[in-house]
Amino acid sequence: MKFFIDTANLDEIKEAAALGILDGVTTNPSLLSKESMPYRKLLTEICKVVEGPVSAEVVATDTEGMIREAEDLAEIAGNITVKIPCIKEGIKAIKRLSEKDIMTNATLCFSPMQALMVAKAGGTFVSPFVGRLDDVSHVGMDLIRQVVTIYENYGFKTEVLVASIRNPLHAVDAALMGAHVATMPFKVITQLIKHPLTDVGLKRFLDDWEKVNKG
Numbered sequence: 001m002k003f004f005i006d007t008a009n010l011d012e013i014k015e016a017a018a019l020g021i022l023d024g025v026t027t028n029p030s031l032l033s034k035e036s037m038p039y040r041k042l043l044t045e046i047c048k049v050v051e052g053p054v055s056a057e058v059v060a061t062d063t064e065g066m067i068r069e070a071e072d073l074a075e076i077a078g079n080i081t082v083k084i085p086c087i088k089e090g091i092k093a094i095k096r097l098s099e100k101d102i103m104t105n106a107t108l109c110f111s112p113m114q115a116l117m118v119a120k121a122g123g124t125f126v127s128p129f130v131g132r133l134d135d136v137s138h139v140g141m142d143l144i145r146q147v148v149t150i151y152e153n154y155g156f157k158t159e160v161l162v163a164s165i166r167n168p169l170h171a172v173d174a175a176l177m178g179a180h181v182a183t184m185p186f187k188v189i190t191q192l193i194k195h196p197l198t199d200v201g202l203k204r205f206l207d208d209w210e211k212v213n214k215g
Contacts, residue, residue: 001175002052004161004183008032008042012186013049019189024052026105026127026163026183028083029059040076047077053125055105057083058093066093074102081124083107086114091121098122105161112146119156125181130174131164140164141173148178168192 002023005016008031016022025046032039047054054077058069066089070082081103084090094104098121105125106118110133118126128147130140147160159180165171168191174182 001179002181003189004053004055004181005189006031006163006165006183006185008035008046009186010035010037010042010045010049013046016186016189017049022050022052024054024081024181024183025050026055026083026161028055028057028107043073043076043080047079050079052079053081053103053105054079055081055083055107055125057107058085061085061087061089063089063092063096066090067096070097070102070104071100081105083127084123086110086118086126091117094118094123095121098124107163109147110143112143112150115143115147115158115160116150119151119154119158123158125159125161127161127163127183129164130162130170131166133164134166141170141177144174144179145177152178 003021004024004026005013005022006026008027013025035042043056056073058066060066060069066084073082074080083105084093086106086109094106097104103124105127106123107127109115109126109128115126128143133140144162161181161183162174162179163183165182165184165188171182
């Protein structure tokens, strides 16, 4: 499973990249708004740090507007992936952008049929939002299981990008279900590494080594 980081903070991206396990980045207007650097310059810098897909979102809600914005974003770097909302106009845009070989990431996906339409339109990625489904008393990971199964049934090339991950258990479930990508905040990426027994064991080894040196 690929690991993407869900942030527009350059320091967090560099730190995650230093781990050697980072495969891509997802941003959105909300994340970009938290940073002081102009968004085009920031996206350019992010693309220099990460060779994998870097998602940047359109804000237009009509097909022609989405396509214009997508073409403009795609000029920033070859690894820009354009986020398009899972709406009717968005599906049209994804189809046309796929014909132009512009990578797309269908965002705000909340149903298996939305995901199926994205795949039929030729989307590069589809992003089901598991945490937001959990927030409204639906089991978000059930959607991932459904989408992965549907894609496997028909051999679609669209990759399932699990979004709105809130905790390590979401990432574990995504991997067990065969999702292609999990995108998560820097905090969750660090939580994936941590385990209390690792910390306890390391402390014990170091304490014992001190005893050896004193012997």
